[in-house]
Amino acid sequence: MLDIQLIRRDPDAVRAALGRRGPTAAAGVDRLLELDQRWREIRTALEELQAEQNRASKGRKGPPTPEEREQLAALAARGRELSDEETAVRAQRDAELAALPNLPADDAPTEDTVLREVGNSGATGRDHLELAGPRIDMERGARLSGSRFAYLRGDLVFLEFALVGFALQKLRGEGFEPVVPPVLVRERALYGTGFLPDTEQQIYRLPDDDLYLVGTSEVALASLHEDEILAQADLPLRYAGFSTCFRREAGAAGKDTRGIFRVHQFDKVEMFCFVEPGQGPAEHERLLAIEESILTDLEIPYRVVAIAVDDLGASAAKKYDCEAWLPGQGRYRELTSTSNTTDYQARRLGIRYRPAEGRPEHVHTLNGTAVAVGRTIIALLENGQQDDGSVRLPAPLVACGAPEVLPALS
Template sequence: MIDLRLLREDTDLVRASQASRREDPSTVDTLLAAADRRRDAVGRADTLRAEQNTTSKRVGKAAPEERPQLMARAKQLAAAVKAATAEESAAEAALREAHLAVPNVIEDGVPAGGEDDYVVLKEVGNRPEFDGFAPKDHVELGQLLGAIDTERGAKVSGARFYYLTGQGALLQLALLNMAVVQAVETGFTPVITPSLVRPEVMGGTGFLGAHAAEVYRLEADDLYLVGTSEVPLAGLHMDEILDLSGGPRRYAGWSSCYRREAGSYGKDTRGIIRVHQFDKVEMFSYCDPADARDEHGRMLAWEEQMLAKVELPYRVIDVAAGDLGSSAARKYDCEAWIPTQGRYRELTSTSNCTTFQARRLNIRFRDAGGRPQTAATLNGTLATTRWLVAILENHQQPDGSVIVPTALRPYLGGREVLEPV
């Protein structure tokens, strides 16, 4: 939910944000009208309640002969309060609905437009050259190495499921462990999170809006399978007032992630690029909104640090407004070069959600004056299963073996090469 004070003070900014997202700017005016209506309703109801309170208090103390009069007046007021309260809650509900319809206000500098309107901020590293052989894709490499079994994944669970076996399982554990170690060294608290969350948490993080179809729901228990540990990490401090005087509160969550991939039929059906279940180490930060932009920069730098460790060529893009999702004010993706696809694919994504998520989840902190204020939340990827695709493809040798990036070797018991089995 966006800040209503900002909406009142700078309505045009919010309208412009909607325009950049290619969304309907009239939702902004609907919200403004709903906010005004609620304010008026609250004022009227408060005044009536105040009068009713003083009147009914006098009833108890009144002399018997003046009671009937007071009671009559009190009854009138009770009816008036009831009507005013009904209008108040109707206005409240309308405001909430209008509030939920407006996505976060984008940060200045975010490119306008949709999915294809991103801006490339930089390209890092050299794409591999395969002298005298055609590079194999990760599915073929995964088979040769006995690392990835998509056929049996499909047999047991259906399309977009897979087994990581042998070197594949070890490689994923090594990668995720390396991510956790980096996070801990940087000052993050490592967390293993619940995979199932309640509706209010899933809704509070913004995943039940336009992307609700992406989320697995367990009907019998009214719980949701998380698509990322961002969800339980955001829920961790909901309804709390945090002490952020010592700087941002940072968590690194390790979890499996579940996605229905509805509407992506036929896209990336081969291999483990787009799957229903994968594992991820995710950074999450609670901070003072004044510090959020800098924190976002730090998150991006930590992601790049990971990419450097696995020696992948990548580029950083500034995601366009229309492709941000409802919670993010700005989003940077790091995309690794995938040789057999001849293009870059997303490996990390870091979002600055400013106060949007925290306002819904009621996450606050005390400012310098000791007053509660809404906190800012940010998240970013440190490693996922998808990284295996880029690592295998970029570091492959003609015989199908794969060189293990130096930084990763200690996490694989010193292994320098993955050999076909």
Template sequence: MIDLKALRADPETFRNSQLARGEDPGIVDALLVADSTHRAQLAEFERLRAEQKALSKDVGRLQRAVREPAATDATRAELDEVMAATASLAAAVKSSESAAKEAGGEVAALAGSLSNVVSPESPVGGEEDFRVLDTVGAPRDFAAEGFQPRDHVELGELLGAIDVERAAKVSGSRFFYLTGPGALLELALLNLAVSMATGNGFTPVIPPALVKPEAMEGTGFLGQAAENVYHLADDDMYLVGTAEVPLAALHSQEIISPADLPLRYVGFSPCFRREAGSHGRDTRGIIRVHQFDKVEMFSYVTPDESADEHTRLLGWEREFVDALEIPYRVIDVATGDLGASAARKFDIEAWIPTQGRYREITSTSDCTGFQARRLGIRTRDAEGRPVPLATLNGTLCAMPRVIVAILENHQRPDGSVVLPAALRPFFGREVIVAPGS
């Protein structure tokens, strides 16, 4: 949700932001009209309501007076008169209230369809217009090493780590089993990620993965992203696509003291994604799946801190990917490719040898006050007045893609995989080898 007062004061910024996203700037003007209609109707309702309240009070006073033995005919007449006036007012109050409510609903619907204002720092353009901020490490030259790298499906099978065939039997396409060293690898990654995050001051959280509509709505996933969300119709509950949802909703409808900020959580949860509209993309392997586990960072900060926090989140993500010794690049995502809640987004893309390109493995978004406003999460400004705070999220470790990157980048000619040093204490061994070899 955007700030309506800010919209009234400066609609041009909002129009430009919509244009930069490739979204409809006309919503801004429709919203301005709806907002002024709503305010006019609200004023009318409030005026009538105030009148009704005043008259109702007279009714009580007069009824008491009428019950007195000394009551006069004049008092009785006055009571009848007031009763008549107030009865007709009641109908007017009712109809103006419902008109105001309807207008308010229109405002809410339009406001809800407006995306967050993009950061002026974000590169303007579509998916391909990202800016590369940094490139770290060099892709391995397998030709020079004298062998063809195997892809993660082949390696996973060879090592007894990943089973997509049986997952297809049990659950369908885009599912996988992690088995043996694969399962241990996820647990090792989990422990490495959480220990790094807690070392950085994050509070570990294992949140619910099934949430009510308010939580899903509040985090902005029921807009353009709605088709990718699993909905349990019998219970009107949603399976989360990321721990961001329960971590953001954790403090909904709360006012958090500025002294308690920043609040930083690291959540571990399963993530469910329908992947509607991506038929045919990444059909092989575990790059794009319906269910996976992820370690996610989430920060609540004062509004003026959000850009700095965003940089810090990116820094912690890089620290993790650095520890895994995977070549990667960092991109500043273009305005047209931002989620509805994000003002700015940085992705880390890992080098995937068998694809010969960089693929997204982490993503950190600065949602400024957008989610907080929807979820009613506030802090207090210098004058002690409640104001929406800023929320930010960042992937620390999305299991399948990190596993893909580790297997493919650290493989040896015989198909064994050398684990990065940081992972060894958590995995217990230095190398994953094929069973029986």
């Protein structure tokens, strides 16, 4: 959510910034300002009336006389009218405000921009399904749950847990507290992180219980400090969340249908940080550096892409993707992603800190993928494959319990 005071003070700057995302984003600003103007007028009238009521009842000991009672009743009736109107207009205004996406950072590029390529890309070879064989069981997954579901079997299960353990240990060394959060959440958490109303069609919902399945633990990690005022000394707060993620992939029909690249359910270790406003950009670079370091440890060739403004989600001001080279597809594909969401989520979730001077301020939040397990397994299989179809796994994973070599299919 944007700061409405900022929009009032400098609507042109907000319109211009949102305009970089596309023509529709800026249009809401005018509707918002008009509703806000109406709201403030009603609000002023309501408060004047309340002040009058307070003056009349202040110091009162006993019941009023019949004449007084009549006057007071008239005031109260008028107050109810104004109050109802105020509530209605405020709801409309707040809906417009909530629909506005975050202001993009000045240095978020207009076009996707490749910043660098690291590692030996360009190899081609068998894809992950060929290499995994029955260790990725798509047919039975589909029989059980439908398309885009899979059983992970045998050694790949140890590979998954090695990846998770590796990531969590590495992040603990970087000052992140490990967290296993709930994956079923209330609407507020999705609204607060900007996934609602933005990406409603991607989210699984359990209507009988009014709960949603999270598409990323970012939702639960951001909400960890919902409605709290944090101590300045506690910042930055860094969390490494492990959770299963659920995505409907509506609108992706026919896209990435082979294998486990795009599935409805996968596991992920996610980084999430709460920082003082001035620290956001530096923290964002730090998250990107950790993502790159993990890819390097895992010997996965990758490139870093600064994402175009019109491709940012509602909450991100700036975003980097790390794309891994996948020999099975002969191209780079998104593996991890890190966003600086500035104060957008913090404002929606009511997360503030108390600075040394002055009133509480909203913190800035950032998120980044440490390991998206399914896609990382794809990258490891395809990049680690040997001529005979076996797969050599990197040492850091072996140290965490992965087999040195996944044998070829016989």
